[in-house]
Amino acid sequence: MSHVWTQARRAARMNPSIIREILKVTEKPGILSMAGGLPSADTFPVDALKSACDRVLTQAPREALQYAASEGFAPLREWVAARVAALGMNVKPDQVLITSGSQQGLDLAAKILCDAGAPVAVETPTYLGALQAFTPFEPLFASLASDEEGPRPEAIAALPHDAPGTRFSYLLPNYQNPTGRVMGAQRRQDVVEASRRAGVPIVEDNPYGDLWFDAPPPAALSSLWPEGSLYMGSFSKVLTPGFRLGYVIAPTELYPKLLQAKQAADLHTPGFNQRVVYEVVKDGFLDQHIPVIRARYKANRDAMAAALRAHLPAGCEWQSPQGGMFFWIRLPAGLDAMALLPQAVDAGVAFVPGAAFYAQQPDPRTLRLSFVTLTPELIHEGVEKLGRVLHEALEPVAEHAP
Amino acid sequence: MSHVWTQARRAARMNPSIIREILKVTEKPGILSMAGGLPSADTFPVDALKSACDRVLTQAPREALQYAASEGFAPLREWVAARVAALGMNVKPDQVLITSGSQQGLDLAAKILCDAGAPVAVETPTYLGALQAFTPFEPLFASLASDEEGPRPEAIAALPHDAPGTRFSYLLPNYQNPTGRVMGAQRRQDVVEASRRAGVPIVEDNPYGDLWFDAPPPAALSSLWPEGSLYMGSFSKVLTPGFRLGYVIAPTELYPKLLQAKQAADLHTPGFNQRVVYEVVKDGFLDQHIPVIRARYKANRDAMAAALRAHLPAGCEWQSPQGGMFFWIRLPAGLDAMALLPQAVDAGVAFVPGAAFYAQQPDPRTLRLSFVTLTPELIHEGVEKLGRVLHEALEPVAEHAP
Numbered sequence: 071m072s073h074v075w076t077q078a079r080r081a082a083r084m085n086p087s088i089i090r091e092i093l094k095v096t097e098k099p100g101i102l103s104m105a106g107g108l109p110s111a112d113t114f115p116v117d118a119l120k121s122a123c124d125r126v127l128t129q130a131p132r133e134a135l136q137y138a139a140s141e142g143f144a145p146l147r148e149w150v151a152a153r154v155a156a157l158g159m160n161v162k163p164d165q166v167l168i169t170s171g172s173q174q175g176l177d178l179a180a181k182i183l184c185d186a187g188a189p190v191a192v193e194t195p196t197y198l199g200a201l202q203a204f205t206p207f208e209p210l211f212a213s214l215a216s217d218e219e220g221p222r223p224e225a226i227a228a229l230p231h232d233a234p235g236t237r238f239s240y241l242l243p244n245y246q247n248p249t250g251r252v253m254g255a256q257r258r259q260d261v262v263e264a265s266r267r268a269g270v271p272i273v274e275d276n277p278y279g280d281l282w283f284d285a286p287p288p289a290a291l292s293s294l295w296p297e298g299s300l301y302m303g304s305f306s307k308v309l310t311p312g313f314r315l316g317y318v319i320a321p322t323e324l325y326p327k328l329l330q331a332k333q334a335a336d337l338h339t340p341g342f343n344q345r346v347v348y349e350v351v352k353d354g355f356l357d358q359h360i361p362v363i364r365a366r367y368k369a370n371r372d373a374m375a376a377a378l379r380a381h382l383p384a385g386c387e388w389q390s391p392q393g394g395m396f397f398w399i400r401l402p403a404g405l406d407a408m409a410l411l412p413q414a415v416d417a418g419v420a421f422v423p424g425a426a427f428y429a430q431q432p433d434p435r436t437l438r439l440s441f442v443t444l445t446p447e448l449i450h451e452g453v454e455k456l457g458r459v460l461h462e463a464l465e466p467v468a469e470h471a472p
Numbered sequence: 473m474s475h476v477w478t479q480a481r482r483a484a485r486m487n488p489s490i491i492r493e494i495l496k497v498t499e500k501p502g503i504l505s506m507a508g509g510l511p512s513a514d515t516f517p518v519d520a521l522k523s524a525c526d527r528v529l530t531q532a533p534r535e536a537l538q539y540a541a542s543e544g545f546a547p548l549r550e551w552v553a554a555r556v557a558a559l560g561m562n563v564k565p566d567q568v569l570i571t572s573g574s575q576q577g578l579d580l581a582a583k584i585l586c587d588a589g590a591p592v593a594v595e596t597p598t599y600l601g602a603l604q605a606f607t608p609f610e611p612l613f614a615s616l617a618s619d620e621e622g623p624r625p626e627a628i629a630a631l632p633h634d635a636p637g638t639r640f641s642y643l644l645p646n647y648q649n650p651t652g653r654v655m656g657a658q659r660r661q662d663v664v665e666a667s668r669r670a671g672v673p674i675v676e677d678n679p680y681g682d683l684w685f686d687a688p689p690p691a692a693l694s695s696l697w698p699e700g701s702l703y704m705g706s707f708s709k710v711l712t713p714g715f716r717l718g719y720v721i722a723p724t725e726l727y728p729k730l731l732q733a734k735q736a737a738d739l740h741t742p743g744f745n746q747r748v749v750y751e752v753v754k755d756g757f758l759d760q761h762i763p764v765i766r767a768r769y770k771a772n773r774d775a776m777a778a779a780l781r782a783h784l785p786a787g788c789e790w791q792s793p794q795g796g797m798f799f800w801i802r803l804p805a806g807l808d809a810m811a812l813l814p815q816a817v818d819a820g821v822a823f824v825p826g827a828a829f830y831a832q833q834p835d836p837r838t839l840r841l842s843f844v845t846l847t848p849e850l851i852h853e854g855v856e857k858l859g860r861v862l863h864e865a866l867e868p869v870a871e872h873a874p
Contacts, residue, residue, distance in 0.1 A: 330488060
């Protein structure tokens with residue numbers, strides 16, 4: 071140990087991702103993993119991307135390969151501004167910042183908004199990657215009491231507003247990671263009204279909004295309170311995560327500072343990637359492509375719902391998600407998902423223990439299952455294995471019951 | 473003004489890049505810009521990239537387009553570890569972290585090493601983008617007294633070492649941006665020795681090291697003190713900046729924390745980009761390609777050196793750089809480069825005022841000229857215009873002289 075390096079105070083709060091460590095284990099061959107939040111690789115539009123790469127490198131190689139504007143590729147920004155109109159948002163292209171995946175939007179937002187010790191409100195539970203992005207900026211996490219529609223408005227109304235003030239609520243209204251839940255239209259109104267009254271702005275993350283099964287979700291929170299919302303979108307779930315392309319839509323008041331943070335972080339998102347994706351999406355490709363993803367994911371959702379009904383022991387609770395990628399399961403009292411994971415992996419199946427998704431007071435009985443990575447047949451097989459592990463785990467509990 | 477958003481304390485220290493604002497002005501058609509640090513687009517290997525894109529999307533589309541490991545693409549990490557052996561570095565692939573340009577390496581290093589008020593030492597002058605990357609983490613900048621070989625060892629010896637301790641010195645030993653200077657072998661020894669004694673580790677940034685003209689630079693600082701050095705490299709100047717690919721080589725002690733910061737920042741650098749670049753470089757492409765860039769840049773350097781001798785007024789000072797992309801000019805006493813920029817732009821030529829590159833006490837007489845963006849003919853024309861502006865600016869000074 072050299073002791074030559076002194077680490078920042080914030081570094082002590084940064085810890086290895088549990089999901090990451092789990093994914094390493096579950097990458098062993100033969101394990102049916104429902105752990106990762108990976109979109110189905112069968113949905114990646116390989117041919118469209120291939121010909122778009124060729125067109126970009128034929129038509130504008132010097133521009134695509136040179137340094138570029140930190141704001142992003144102008145035609146792509148225009149496309150994004152037009153696209154979110156379908157979510158009820160009225161946005162100018164100069165409010166759009168192209169980011170290196172929407173994960174980077176979380177990092178940049180925290181960088182310009184979080185002070186050490188100032189509260190940041192998150193859903194219970196919430197996206198683990200957001201907790202990781204915010205943590206280095208040392209916020210005080212406030213876990214919002216939440217139900218099957220997301221955060222309760224009265225929890226937002228009760229957020230601290232004295233200095234240093236709650237900096238924002240981080241909300242995933244559509245098919246939330248990890249719970250799969252969606253915020254209804256009335257809940258959105260109530261959450262925005264409570265937020266406005268409390269003076270707590272909203273960071274709205276919407277990676278899954280396009281992945282609805284029977285009906286699209288209600289209008290974006292950002293459409294109800296444009297000046298109080300920072301909106302994040304992504305191409306990862308509708309095109310490919312491997313290009314790392316997302317975007318932030320910011321109120322005019324915040325945009326310049328966000329842009330400076332972006333410039334300091336990585337100068338700009340790869341211009342080549344932006345131009346290729348623009349080539350793919352500019353003529354309406356997603357209007358044909360997303361319905362294909364929806365149909366596939368809905369069939370997978372149905373397969374997992376059937377498998378869960380068939381194989382999970384009594385006392386397990388879940389709701390069937392109306393979109394997105396995840397089932398959220400609550401195990402019977404006495405079971406601990408984290409403690410059961412090694413047994414599940416031994417049995418050839420993997421999930422993510424839900425405890426990872428809580429800022430405080432994790433519920434050890436919860437776990438997350440992705441239904442989009444495996445085929446319906448393998449989903450059945452995986453859930454059957456998981457069911458066996460749970461049944462076995464419940465036996466000694468039953469034996470010791472009076 | 474809504475007052476709904478409260479910004480972080482650090483945001484107040486983040487300001488728009490002067491270079492960025494200048495570049496906007498100089499993007500007007502007809503202006504001969506020697507301002508930007510843009511590599512020559514003529515050097516981008518378009519055909520090699522085009523066929524590599526095609527190969528990656530044919531041979532491994534599912535892997536290239538899926539989420540990937542935060543550390544980076546394993547074969548590319550192995551390639552990097554092998555490549556830096558030529559700089560005297562003995563590195564294992566698991567010390568290599570692939571980043572979204574080496575700019576991101578600066579952001580991640582500051583994130584895990586900088587506390588508010590703790591000193592960070594920088595050269596005088598230094599790379600503006602590093603100042604921008606470090607600033608959000610609120611370091612106390614210590615400007616190291618520097619000469620034509622870079623920082624003076626005695627300045628490093630005098631750095632504060634009481635708590636909170638100088639966290640690192642940020643050093644660009646090869647053809648530094650903005651001065652073009654290179655650290656000699658003895659100076660490297662002395663700087664490392666002083667750093668080791670002072671207990672101040674080194675962040676070594678080496679984007680230009682491959683761009684030498686007559687002889688390669690001495691071994692990397694990191695080769696002299698591996699456990700006390702964080703090394704940053706880039707594909708931007710030898711292949712393309714538009715793919716945003718760089719890397720950090722970290723001592724084993726620091727790697728895990730750096731990796732967590734990377735994961736929180738953007739999950740991973742685009743896997744597609746990493747695989748394409750690996751396809752291009754894996755069989756020795758750079759051994760043929762970099763000499764072509766060197767020859768072109770050397771001819772440009774010669775053209776600018778001749779033009780400066782022909783057109784700049786007496787009293788201007790500069791050294792001819794032995795590599796890289798930049799001349800650094802000091803104007804005669806009484807002139808202010810920033811004040812002259814509007815006149816230069818009116819005359820159809822642009823540069824970057826040197827003041828932007830100082831953490832403290834800018835020298836207003838300095839300016840930076842890139843010699844790689846324009847052709848030799850346009851370099852002559854641009855420097856001639858700049859010379860006229862300087863001659864005119866000196867006339868009133870002369871008139872008012874006693």
